[in-house]
Amino acid sequence: MIILIPSFEPDAQLPSLIRNLKQAKAKAELKILIVNDGSGPAFEPVFAQAQAAGATVIGYTNNHGKGQALKTGFGYIMANYPGHHVVCADGDGQHSLADILKVAQRVRAHESIVLGERLFSGQVPLRSSIGNRATRLFFALATGTWLRDTQTGLRGYPAQLLPWLQSIRGNRYEYELNVLLEARSLGFCLDSVPIATIYLDKNESSHFRPLRDSLRIYAPLLKFSGSSFLGFLVDTVAFLLLMAATGSLWISVAGARTISAGVNFSVNRRMVFPEGRSLPLRISAGRYFALVVLLLGASYGLLLSFTEAGLATFPAKLLTELVLFLLSFAIQKRFLFRTRDAVSSGPQLNRPTSSHSQAQLPTSTDSAQVSAEI
Known part of the structure; x- marks a missing residue:
């Protein structure tokens, strides 16, 4: 030992x-x-x-x-x-x-x-x-x-x-x-x-x-926060532009959400959860679409529950968004961008592994100083 x-x-x-x-x-x-x-x-x-x-x-x-x-x-x-x-x-x-x-x-x-x-x-x-x-x-x-x-x-x-x-x-x-x-x-x-x-x-x-x-x-969680905030900005700007161009609330909401979801998915797949890039695009995109639908339903249900419980609309909305933010991070980290063969690709505790090379001392101009055991 x-x-x-x-x-x-x-x-x-x-x-x-x-x-x-x-x-x-x-x-x-x-x-x-x-x-x-x-x-x-x-x-x-x-x-x-x-x-x-x-x-x-x-x-x-x-x-x-x-x-x-x-x-x-x-x-x-x-x-x-x-x-x-x-x-x-x-x-x-x-x-x-x-x-x-x-x-x-x-x-x-x-x-x-x-x-x-x-x-x-x-x-x-x-x-x-x-x-x-x-x-x-x-x-x-x-x-x-x-x-x-x-x-x-x-x-x-x-x-x-x-x-x-x-x-x-x-x-x-x-x-x-x-x-x-x-x-x-x-x-x-x-x-x-x-x-x-x-x-x-x-x-x-x-x-x-x-x-x-x-x-x-906390880099993964901070990057996820930044990605979510970017999605919010894109959603807001797209909504205002579509409202000015079409005058239709429904088209503006649906179009803005589609654009922001695409941006958020791309950023998360490339920067926040890079392990997800090993998944085929159609699989991860399909999972992400299912998550968007799930969160949309959860958003309505939570907001309704909080307001019926006596909470004012604005704090109820903030609490709902916080819960959904944490839920979305957990789902994307653990399931959406995770490959099924992740477990089989790692070392097994019951057998020695020899496929990895030994790590060397830090790459620098410093030489390691080693003294014999007494």
Whole structure:
């Protein structure tokens, strides 16, 4: 079992964790690998302490992000420790020794993806609470699966999935969510074990950048929002032009909706859900037309229900549009632009995969610095 720790500008918590893992090493047969994600010379003493405590330290000069650090670690493990399962943990004190060993034990026993799910009890920093709630909702819409903790950094992976893990897109914090999204799209089971919720100094040691990294994580939903807004603008402009040209309300409404639906379908197929491009156009277009009819009926039914319940027309309309927006995203992500053979195209957990090439260290002028295990 390999404990993989991606690390950027660590503090004393990192060598402390290594010393604790070393004490459990003989019993649990652990090997510890740290990837220095371009922390800089000022942090070399911390990595030297971790190495002296029993870890292998590899890395590169420039920062490339947590996702790339994990991929680099997976590549190193495949080359040097083939057949070993991996537990990914953070080195900032948020994961206790007991929880790391708990995840390692579950992966060894079941050879499945194991998530260390925090219970979010006690004092949870506001940005962490909001971020986790938003990501849970997004993940549920995209996959139909409700996870308590989609942002956990404590995860276990069986050895046969390492080549697949290197193929997942994303180099920074969005990578870990992309892993879960791809895993569910391929039908993988996501196992979990409860772990403690630990935030030190209100999580000030976290290198998560709220605006930039959130944009990366929620990119599919944000692109869908932009596509929907573009459809609204096209619908409005087309309606006004057709009204001026024909004077017919029915022709203007029907024509504008047809034009905006065509634009929305094209944008979603090419930019928002690019995986849908593998579907024949007639199939995806037929599915989209059926969805438009479904949403039209749902819009009328919801609006009628809200107004009969006593809600004013304008807030009822806003609430209806919000519900339909989330419903439309979920349907298009999970069904409309998804191919039937998506599951069969992915790796199987019961057999090793050899069709993927090993990921290399980040493409840059930096050479990887590798030190021998002590």
